[in-house]
Amino acid sequence: MQKKRAAIMGATGVAGQQFIEALLGHPWFEITGLYASQRSAGKPYGEAAVWHSPTPLPNDIADTTVKLIEDGLNDLDGIDVVFSALPSEVAEEIEGKYAQHKPVISTASAYRYFDDTPILVPEVNADHAPLIEKQRKERGWKGFVVPGPNCTTMGLIISLKPLYEQFGVKSVFMTSMQALSGAGYPGVPSLDIVDNVIPFISKEEGKVVKETVKSLGVLEKGSIVPAPFPVSCTCTRVATIDGHFLSIFVQTEKPCTPEDYVAAVKSYNAKCAARFGELPSAPKSTIVVKTEDNRPQPRLDRELGGGMSTVIGRIRQDEVHGAHGLKYCALSHNTKRGAAKGELMAAEYLMKQGYIE
Ligand SMILES: NC(=O)c1ccc[n+]([C@@H]2O[C@H](COP(=O)([O-])OP(=O)(O)OC[C@H]3O[C@@H](n4cnc5c(N)ncnc54)[C@H](OP(=O)(O)O)[C@@H]3O)[C@@H](O)[C@H]2O)c1
Secondary structure: OOOEEEEEEOOOOHHHHHHHHHHOOOOOEEEEEEEEOOOOOOOEHHHHOOOOOOOOOOHHHHHOEOEEHHHHHHOHHHOOEEEEOOOHHHHHHHHHHHHOOOEEEEOOOOOOOOOOOOOOOHHHHHHHOOHHHHHHHHHOOOOEEEEOOOHHHHHHHHHHHHHHHHHOEEEEEEEEEEOHHHHOOOOOOHHHHOOOOEOOOOOHHHHHHHHHHHHOOEEEOOEEEOOOOOEEEEEEEOOOOOOEEEEEEEEEOOOOOHHHHHHHHHHHHHHHHHHHOOOOOOOOOOEEEOOOOOOOOHHHHOOOOOOOOEEEEEEEEEOOOEEEEEEEEEEEOOOOOOOHHHHHHHHHHHHHOOOOO
16 A cells, blocks of 8 residues: 655654654654744754654654755645644644645644534444535635643543443543644753642643543534534543543443443453454554553653553542442543644544545
8 A cells, every 4th residue: 555645743742743643654644744834944844843752753754854844835745735733823724725635634723613513433433434524615725733631531431432422421520631743843841840730721621521522422414413412521641651540430321330331341341342443543442441540640650551541540439420420530641642643533433434435
């Protein structure tokens, strides 16, 4: 198979670096261009970026000259797909310009809330992909923009999916403990976060609320009808490096015990493996259930499934709603599953479906 040529926008940032790492040696895609701001343009990547991953930066990437994001519009003949890890303020205009010609797969929030745009996570809502046709038609684009959810929403919707499908959901309460890499680089000043918890992340809670019900909604007559349950959350920043940790309380429609939830996860994992197992970035288990009292933990569990598994544990009946309530903890790698590698898996799915040619 001829590999698809991938351009990375925002390649020097935290999520951009994860795109590079996820694409190294990828069987379907190859990196053909690295793009960022005026600050980095013209410099070798190894000089422009502060590389954070323990995976060594390959020499050919380190030596590649970073280009200005707008300059990629002159390189379109050599690009099959654009991976965007740009700040949202910049993303709306530039992603739209690329989407006139090419598929754009994005970690940014700029397009997430448009009615013609799916927030695509294959294991949650692969059936939302046909909305791309509406987006193309209404905007007159040859390409499209498909974003993934916010990194905090990712672990929530994946862990809710088997519950929602099998037992129905009446309400969700969630408190997040979010890792530092979620704030990009250089991110939160060390004097603010070491020895501390910051109980506010700008715009995060609104994103989680909107994206959860949209992602778990149903595509009907060309529009997504959001899932009909309320979501309430508090998002906090803590001093972990990677891996967003969530404490979740769910009120279910039908009675559901912890054992029922674990059984539902098992059959959900089997369905995901059958449907998406051939995608190179898909984890063996979409959800990993930890039974030890002190798991999941960010440091120990975030890399499970290559950083793509959502790890849940401490599943208990909730005293408030009794048989109709569950509480559990979930962990999701924010820069892998919740950003670049998760988006790469969405691109793999879209390629299989013929949306990326
Ligand atoms: N970090 C996460 O865990 C995570 C998870 C999910 C989604 N996201 C989303 O992914 C996007 C990137 O986040 P990040 O954490 O990687 O941020 P980041 O570390 O601050 O990186 C931002 C990137 O965008 C480039 N950039 C910034 N301003 C630009 C401009 N005016 N023109 C062109 N390029 C510009 C930067 O280039 P220079 O280096 O040249 O300045 C850098 O490559 C955001 O939309 C974020 O919300 C992040």
